[in-house]
Amino acid sequence: MASIKESTDANGQSKYYVHWKDEKSGHGRRRIFKNIDDAAHLFWQKQNIELDCRTANWSGIDHSWTFRKLIFFFLGYQANKLEKNIIRLSSYSKCRHDLLAVQGAILEKNVLRISHRDITDSVRPGCHRWIRSAFFLLEEKRLITFNPVDRPVRRHRRPITIPSRETVRNLLNTAPQRERIACWLGICGLRLGEALAVTYEDVSHETIKIRRHIVNGVIREGLKRGVERQVRMPRELLSLLNMEHFGTTQPLVSNSFTGAPLSINYGTQGILQKTLSAHGIRRFHHLRHFAVSRLAARGVDITHVSRLIGHVNIRTTIDVYGHLFCAPVDMDLD
Template identity: 25%
Template sequence: MPIYEYIKKGKTHYKYAFEVKNHDGSRKTIKESGFARKTDCKIAEAIARADWEKGNHINPSTLSFGEYITEWLKNKKDIGDKTRHTNNGHIKNHIVPAIGGIALQKLSFEDIEFLVAEMKKKILPNGKKLADGTIRKVFNLVQTALRAAVKRELILKNPIDKLDKGSKPKPSKPKYDYWSVQEVNDFFGRLEHRLKVLFILAIYTGMRRGEILRLRWKDINFQTRQIRISKSKTDAGERSITTSNFVIKTLTDHFNQVLEDKNKYNDNYIDNQFVVCNHLGIPISSSNFHKFWTRKLEATGARKIRFHDLRHTCASLMFSAGVHPKVVQEMLGHSSIKVTLDMYSHMMPNMQADAATVMENLLNNTVQEDENPPEKE
């Protein structure tokens, strides 16, 4: 094996070097040094050979961070096209201009601090500053890429690990908006649409948009009033929720409407058993859903919120009605009650006051009873 021993600052180190032949016939040497143990050097050399044979070799000693993160993202498999496009934009517009020319192995936590500082003072063409959420996403992208570099042994340590907690972009607190009881009633009072059931399910059950659009008739038990919700990436898992008679009646009316459409359009009807679909049985496209939701808001004159905020509306209404947080957690499908409490604690401002009142009434009544013992005969 082409492993070589050398002395540096009085200590023994190891390096590897081997020659390869490019497709054009030229030759190059792949090498890396600085290993404290011979075993580590052998492992790294074997990985380098395997990477070269796959056409993926990266020579860390000459690689800039900009080159590395671009190549890393190019070969990353577990992301969608939209995310990849967004991340490429972050690399081009923010990362490369600030720290792209620094050698990967020489990247320091000071360089990461510089990147964050540059993003914070950047002014966009529209005159606005870069959003805190964008800064956080760019930081996370760099952090993930560096973790991968450590895993591939291209660098020994992740420089971000040396950053003080205060130097890292703080995640912005998510904003939750929701309708009041009056706003919900006004919305339904003005809504005229064959897919009214879609909005009924969102507000009365707290189901996510994707859960509603995936819902099939086989998932509904009309006798027990239960709806089985299939598992998705963000769910705690497959779950069943028990809903109200009103929701079941709405679903029954909608089912009859679907049967009429099926009989009317006959061979042209595509029966995929979706609850939410158009006259021909075709489900609503998620890509066009925002426009659909916006049109309904405009048609009813309702205050503009996101469709996902209907889920928050459901949570708000349940809490205001005194529903226990554990029940809310199970109904919404959160992974734990901690998630529910962290998200919606601001919706429960009166819970402590109510608890205090309960304790006062309980204990005061007990004290009064003790202060007035029954008279002895």
């Protein structure tokens, strides 16, 4: 099995040794890293290869799987997701900080002998979700059959806020042109990160394709959440766009001076937030709620709505917006 160990050099700097068995030659291999991120990523890759090569006489998880090894394995898994733009750098940094903060005798304990009480006593509550996900990853790889970390208590979902039609109409009539374009994308059901990543290459006179998202002011291929999709182009939004830019990589909502993509802060601290606040709308995401309410009022099926707004699972749509689709039923007997 692959292994990873931490040591220090003569200067007191940390070093990480990753050992694995080469699948072609059968010889042992080793690489030394100065940072945990690259070491954990390689360890996860090599361990995954070994797990994929299991045969029918595989005897099960061995005693080399300590809690420390599990942490490194899950950190490598998260690093792989970061590399593929599935998660944000901020999410990875939070996970990395929480996992590497775990200290004590639990690190050397075999994962098969760890109980929920051990986790409660040795790991701070904010890290429990990462540990639960790490054990779930072992379940997924069929290394264990039980997750010792209890599922967190589900928080009650707060009621969603839907702006009125008059408020949205007033917003579109008075907002500056760039902010008006951004708001129209929100009314079409886009998340803020998706709206800021839409370029003139993604739009036509008939449709808007949602296939990218923004990360730290840089447009990335693929979506952080949800599925790629397309929506119809509203006539009023089309009239606001610059026809000369069609077919180019210029973002629809960009920096006024450089034409570069904007960061998420544009919707939380920038002009867009000020424009929304002036009309009593606290968050850009409330325009997405408004979009779903319009679709529900027009009788669009909730399954279709779930696809239009990019939810991976229709259960999410039902949990958040199900009440909007509960039309009153005539109970008369006549």
